[in-house]
Amino acid sequence: MTSQQVRASARGRPEVTSHGAIEQAAFALFAERGFAGTTLNAIAERVGVGRRTLFRYYQSKNDIPWGQFDRTLDHFRALLDQQPDDVPVHAGVHRAVVEFNRFPSGARPSHRERMRLILTTPELQAHSVLRYAEWRRVIAEHVARRTGAQPDDLMPQVAGHVSLALSLAAYEAWLAHPEETHADGLLDLIDRAMTGLRTYLEA
Amino acid sequence: MTSQQVRASARGRPEVTSHGAIEQAAFALFAERGFAGTTLNAIAERVGVGRRTLFRYYQSKNDIPWGQFDRTLDHFRALLDQQPDDVPVHAGVHRAVVEFNRFPSGARPSHRERMRLILTTPELQAHSVLRYAEWRRVIAEHVARRTGAQPDDLMPQVAGHVSLALSLAAYEAWLAHPEETHADGLLDLIDRAMTGLRTYLEA
DNA sequence: AGATTTATTGCCCTTGGTGCCATTAATGTG
DNA sequence: CACATTAATGGCACCAAGGGCAATAAATCT
Structure with missing residues (x-):
């Protein structure tokens, strides 16, 4: 997708991924193993990010398919x-x-x-x-x-x-x-x- | 409520509780601590039954309020x-x-x-x-x-x-x-x- | 009594989700 | 350039839901 929320200022550590990247990875995995069969760990791994970080982009696993x-x-x-x-x-x-x-x-x-x-x-x-x-x-x-x-x-x-x-x-x-x-x-x-x-x- | 499924025969160990009893206990706890604040352990304890047993009566915690x-x-x-x-x-x-x-x-x-x-x-x-x-x-x-x-x-x-x-x-x-x-x-x-x-x- | 039937329940494991916080990577200022 | 500031990352520990499995308990049937 296009991008994430436009950050107020460019200060601080930049975001390492995006909603779009996460969704792409997630949907690929869902297609392979189904939704229930895909763990958050698997998604995090494919995105190349910590599992904990996923929760900073989406409130829950269920929220990923809905995007923004x-x-x-x-x-x-x-x-x-x-x-x-x-x-x-x-x-x-x-x-x-x-x-x-x-x-x-x-x-x-x-x-x-x-x-x-x-x-x-x-x-x-x-x-x-x-x-x-x-x-x-x-x-x-x-x-x-x-x-x-x-x-x-x-x-x-x-x-x-x-x-x-x-x-x-x-x-x-x-x-x-x-x-x-x-x-x-x-x-x-x-x-x-x-x-x-x-x-x-x-x- | 009235009772559970009429068992086919009276053989085997009899059921130790009922849907009705579980619901009563559960609703009492929900009223006290809210739904999310009530653990299955707490319900099981109040009913006087093992937590694992609850799953033989209801597929999930969410199914309890719906009863039968x-x-x-x-x-x-x-x-x-x-x-x-x-x-x-x-x-x-x-x-x-x-x-x-x-x-x-x-x-x-x-x-x-x-x-x-x-x-x-x-x-x-x-x-x-x-x-x-x-x-x-x-x-x-x-x-x-x-x-x-x-x-x-x-x-x-x-x-x-x-x-x-x-x-x-x-x-x-x-x-x-x-x-x-x-x-x-x-x-x-x-x-x-x-x-x-x-x-x-x-x- | 012993076989059979059926329910209970404990144990262990996976997974989603949260709180906490140290760490990292950027930008600003002197 | 050093150093404060800001903001995101992600590790760790922990909780609760839920499922597989197997041992056990309590009834009936023969």
């Missing part, structure tokens, strides 16, 4: 904010969600590789809820602002939960058929999940 | 099956979901206590996804059967995911205001989550 997800949340917030006021709230949210999932194709590990690992590995599936919670919060806050409610009120929360539900269903479908390597299939599936919900509720 | 959730899934399946054919699929699912959450009030630990722990403790929040997956599967299978689709198709999956989304939003709201100790508030909130979704999508 938290950074992307600012982007998501911006996407929501730039939705025009004259479209219905739900439509704006939906559009922002779709846009949010448009990922650059050059990334390593690829978005698909990341998500495949995350959504197929039970430990990671579980751990991801904590990431999702922050993401949902962003939606709840947006919906609350647009509707004059509080973020913790039922409707904003429902909007967050349901948006996540649709995204997850779309991701699982995306990963299910192996042909669709390009991200377009994913965005399309998010749309289809939404229309799926509408027909489900109307039928 | 898997058992209730059969009940859920039955609730879905008994929905009349002439109501729309989504309505039947919704009704079954509501009914599923009507819990006996005499249980120890109480349903509310359980859910409060589960939904407030990050480790448990995460772990619960795995439980939810089975629950969602039940819905997806039902919807698939009723609509002539496959359980892994997009719409049934969306139905499962969205039903879960509504339930979680309702549970969180339920736990948010402390007055509503009786389960009725919960069932009502599930209804309100559903109408919340409808107004969100129509506005």
Whole structure:
């Protein structure tokens, strides 16, 4: 990936590795031996760094596959904010969600590789809820602002939960058929999940 | 709770404890020291049993708060099956979901206590996804059967995911205001989550 | 009583994760 | 250049969850 947090000043001992380097090493090992079969020691060794140092870059082993997800949340917030006021709230949210999932194709590990690992590995599936919670919060806050409610009120929360539900269903479908390597299939599936919900509720 | 799996025969050494006894001890400790602050050793000690034995009753520490959730899934399946054919699929699912959450009030630990722990403790929040997956599967299978689709198709999956989304939003709201100790508030909130979704999508 | 069955539990080991802190490698200042 | 300062590295000791294994205990069956 690009790089790590821009350090405030160049003083002190420079960082000896980067998030990107760690992720590359980690994903290579995950592919070889699986997630559970890869120890932090093995990753540290391959990166050429002490095990203890890994914890300065990631809070836990489970956090490695997510990379710097938290950074992307600012982007998501911006996407929501730039939705025009004259479209219905739900439509704006939906559009922002779709846009949010448009990922650059050059990334390593690829978005698909990341998500495949995350959504197929039970430990990671579980751990991801904590990431999702922050993401949902962003939606709840947006919906609350647009509707004059509080973020913790039922409707904003429902909007967050349901948006996540649709995204997850779309991701699982995306990963299910192996042909669709390009991200377009994913965005399309998010749309289809939404229309799926509408027909489900109307039928 | 009532008891453990009915043993096939009465042969062999009898079980020295029960799921119920373990849960009681565990919840007492969780209340005292918190979930993370309670070691399996402490639980084993209070139950009066070896630590190793706990693993014969629960797969992991995280599984203790859920009790025998898997058992209730059969009940859920039955609730879905008994929905009349002439109501729309989504309505039947919704009704079954509501009914599923009507819990006996005499249980120890109480349903509310359980859910409060589960939904407030990050480790448990995460772990619960795995439980939810089975629950969602039940819905997806039902919807698939009723609509002539496959359980892994997009719409049934969306139905499962969205039903879960509504339930979680309702549970969180339920736990948010402390007055509503009786389960009725919960069932009502599930209804309100559903109408919340409808107004969100129509506005 | 002895064979059989089944649950308990202790022992040992691996792994993730944390606290602590000495060490290292850079930049700044006199 | 020497030396203070700053900040990252990584070793060490330790804890807790979890799993494999095997000995043992407590019941029933013949």
